[in-house]
Amino acid sequence: MGRLTEAVKHLLIINILFFVATQLYGDQMYLWFSLWYPENPNFQWWQILSHMFMHGSFMHILFNMYALYAFGTPLERMWGRNKFLFFYFSAGIGAALLHTGVNYYLFDKGLQALVDSGVNGDQVLEILAGGQYSPSWEDLVGADTVSSFLSAYNVPAVGASGAIYGILVAFAFTYSEAELMLIFLPIPIKAKYFVPLLILGDLFFGFTGTATGVAHFAHIGGALFGFLMMWYWKKNQFNNNRWN
Template identity: 35%
Template sequence: MFPPVLPVTRALLIANVVVFLFQQVLGAAVTDLFVQWPIDFTGVGPRDGGFMLWQLLTSGFMHGSPGHLFFNMLALWMFGSPLEATWGEKRFITYYFVCLIGANLCQLLVSSWVLASGGPNIYSMGASGAVFGVLLGYGMLFPNQRMIVFPIPMEIRARTLVIIYGALALFFGITGTKAGIGHFAHLGGMIFGWLMIRYWRGQPPFGKRRPPGPRMRIVK
């Protein structure tokens, strides 16, 4: 059974769809300015586009195809609404944007290193880094929740699913297989999500567990 679409999750879904429609109407004029380009440390200057600080945010709302958009939004709906129901709107939106920007920072470091090493100047875009962070959060809050996720032909626990997706992203990123996918953005979203939850729980590397304040939700 799919969860209800809660307000923040709904707003994120709508924003991503609207931005994608603007991409189709305005074309490269929008894409080149708001996708994330690597930083050119060579001093030669960008060949196709250049990095701007706002791209850490805007690139997370842009997608390359209807399929790219659909699967990201489906995952956001499935795993984001339960987090929003547990944490509340403010905490969930904070978590989402920490994962999104953290994912893009990791992808930026890798793509800039590739460019500095003589590789291509390739931009990145998509919400999948943030979505991987949302998946990580779901696995931490509901580790024993059983689900069936394509293409795995059996029930699997949320915690196991997170481990599989994280391991695949690491493997594909290191080996360079499945090129054209931001594997390090996926890893970055999961890492920053894990750190955010550890921070809220008062766990290392942020110190010992702190008792919640009088009006603070307990993070599971």
């Protein structure tokens, strides 16, 4: 991989600065810069971008920044700084859009279930805006529905993972025969198999809900937008051009 490329270096620095600031200022940073559900009072338009620089733990930022360095560096060398940054932020925004779309579905499903059970929808939104909820909702529509409903509204998304998944897809397109290894499966796997395997895992956990605390659909969104961009660039012969 060699020397850091310009865009990757600056992305690493910004992410590290945000992480240090989060350790110093904690909750306030999460309120301002995480990606909240649009109907949540904490939502701000800039969070669509700023959430990409927020991370929840040291291991979270460590894995993301290592992946950015390992897979982003060769792509930036090939594409040039501007094309790499366009791809990176496009994948990250795509991840935010799919994540928010899934949350909208879960939130609307839960709200509609409560309304159908006789609860006033405006009162539900007022209670949520005050940072509370009614335990009686679980008796009306079930604990799982309420859990998904509250999670969609109250749990913000953080991390560069969506953009990183786009980078992984681009790497698999470009260096399909490169051999990679999963930490829990130390066997060399070609990139063209490794990356789809990761995405299939996110699809499984996302649809089954068996692994919480991870924005699986943000990963899928980043991978999907990365795939669409790579497919379009390859089809239109843009993939061989550098943007300086």
